[in-house]
Amino acid sequence: MKIIEHNKDNWDKKVQQKNQWTIPVSSEEISKAKEGNWSIIVTTTKKVPKEWFPNLEGKHVLCLASGGGQQGPILAAAGAKVTVLDFSKKQLEQDHLVAERDNLKIDTIMGFMTDLSMFDTEIFDVIVHPVSNLFIPDIQPVWKEAWRILKFGGTMISGFMNPIFYLFDWELQEEGILQVKHSLPYSELDYSSEEEIVKNNHAIEFGHTLEQQIQGQIKAGFMIAGFYEDTFGGERLLDKYSASCIATKAVKVK
Template sequence: MENYRDFNAKTIDSWNSEGWEWGQAISHEVFSAAQKGDWSIVLTPQTSVPMNWYFPFVDETGHFRKGTKVLGLASGGGQQMPIFVAAGADCTILDLSDSQLASEKFVAERENYEIKIIKADMTQPLPFENESFDIIVHPVSNCYIENVQPVWQEAFRILKKGGLLLSGLDNGFNYLFDEYEAPMTIQNVLPYNPLINENQMKKALAENDGVQFSHTFGEQIGGQLKAGFVMTDAFEDFYDDNSRKNHGFPEFWATRALKI
């Protein structure tokens, strides 16, 4: 196999050609509402990020304070960053998928705004100076990389003091099961890592899932703490209403971490 990260980027491009929900750009109406301070984003599939998570960078009108610099880290798709731009932030998007970045360019051209668009691999040193950003938005995406600690270390490096890392995280529960219809039985052993498990790799390739990885609490939460962040808030989330009904166990975490 080629570099698995490049393979995953191409897999996401194939999903987008079929209408993947996380690659569909926001509408003009959503953009216009955000310009008026009426907006929300998700880091995980269902639950919107609380507005108080953006304090002190968003004022009481729902707009970012002048000069607030935001990085969308592996968050292409024309969803979060266009809303942040509309609400007044100076935004940069970094992703490895061509189609995800194309969605960002599409919205920027449609709404006539500027955004820095960078194609890069989040597992490598990020192409930014120390203390470049006030906020990093990192929705569920590190399930496509094997080792998440370098991401947390680089995020800490490029955030300004007082800056925020807002992350959506897969907690690993997804990878225990192939089917989510009740009754459910465990079908996979964790860690889910196709690079070291031949059966998992065969299944991933056969089902066009890309090469995905489960990560532990220690890697996801402990890794942010190890990098130097202070965790200030968090919530759990479900994939959809069916997963809530069929097993009642949240598959995702969202975290708010502060660089002090």
Template sequence: MDIAEYNRRAWDAQVAKGNRWTVPVTSEIIASARLGLWSVVLTPQKPVPTEWFPKMSGLDVLGLASAGGQQAPVFAAAGAKVTVIDNSARQLKQDQIVAERDGLQIESVLGDMRDLSDFQSESFDLVFNPCSVSFIPAVQKMFDEAYRVLRPGGLMMCGFVNPLRFIFDEDKLKTRNLAVRHRLPYADDTHLNANELNQLRADGEPFMFSHSLENLIGGPLRSGFILRDLFEDSEEADELSAFLPTYFAILAQKVGEQTQST
């Protein structure tokens, strides 16, 4: 099975279902962003620290697998020049809905987060990648490509699922009856039984994969990034979050002259 093609259809279906990550921001949020009052997330709840961001005016931003009408329109309203690449055409349409409604410019590109060949090297100042690498089976190529398209001193912000979350039975994560079930690294297509896979497909849910901390943190370092900061976050509806942070985000930088920060 072509995982990228399956997940493209699955995320298109998630838009139709009104998944929380596919619901566009309001005009009020865009109006505030134009006044310099804005925040975005890489993980479920905690806003990305303001000090992580350079001055947005004129900044070339690549939203990497981050369509959905949420972060990209905010960046555009704050003054950035925004391009978004995403595997889902319907997710990209959500960004354009906001752009058309509120008079914003956002370039949308349909494609795989691991293949940025549409973009020249050193084209962007910021790569912004909310939690999405759980939908690809390997991450190093993505980090390598992000490094290539960033200018020297450019920043990469990524959100990740804590791999520990994948050892538990997904159906029991919303209960206190947590059961350790899976050996890591996890993949839906190899760890679920036939009935569970059929149900996942019937529900239009995307296939997911775990990645080790070695690959999520070491991967950017192997690409050439330096790690500048990180934070942890939790998911309110996930009972596992009562025991430990189930998400985290990193700020990495391409070696070179540092981008001016606010």
């Protein structure tokens, strides 16, 4: 199955359905960001600590797999030179919408997080990579390429799913029951046929292990310099027992 193409089309549909991760930030939020009062999230509810960022004025920032008119416009309003890369045309249109509405300069590129060959080596000061690598089966190319295009001393801020999120039976959770069903690393393709995936019209997800997520960044050359966990704000049954998301700050060191 053409996984990336399927997920790209699925996200185009999510924009039409007004999924929460496709709703652009407001003009009020942009105005506050221009005044220095800004924040972004890369998980679900918690704000990224402000101290994880350098002074953004004039810094080159890549919002990686981060379309939707959310992180990119805020960082641009805060003074950064922002490029947004996403595989969904509709998601990138949300960034265009905010840029035109609020007079921001944002470059957008339609592409896949696993292929950053369009960028020269060591050109970005910051990479912001919200929860998105659950939509690809192999995440090491993302870490490797992110390291290549980041300047030495630069920062990559990433959000990703805690693999525990994928252990439990999806249908039983709707009934208030947490019952282990899936093994890790998780692949939707191990539990659903191509026909079922197409019929249900949902994205194909992959639950990567903590070793793939964290050691993968270290293997690529990064030093992990920050870490926090996040829930779905009480919306999921698992929130009662564990965090579902993780965020890391990684620094490119010599």
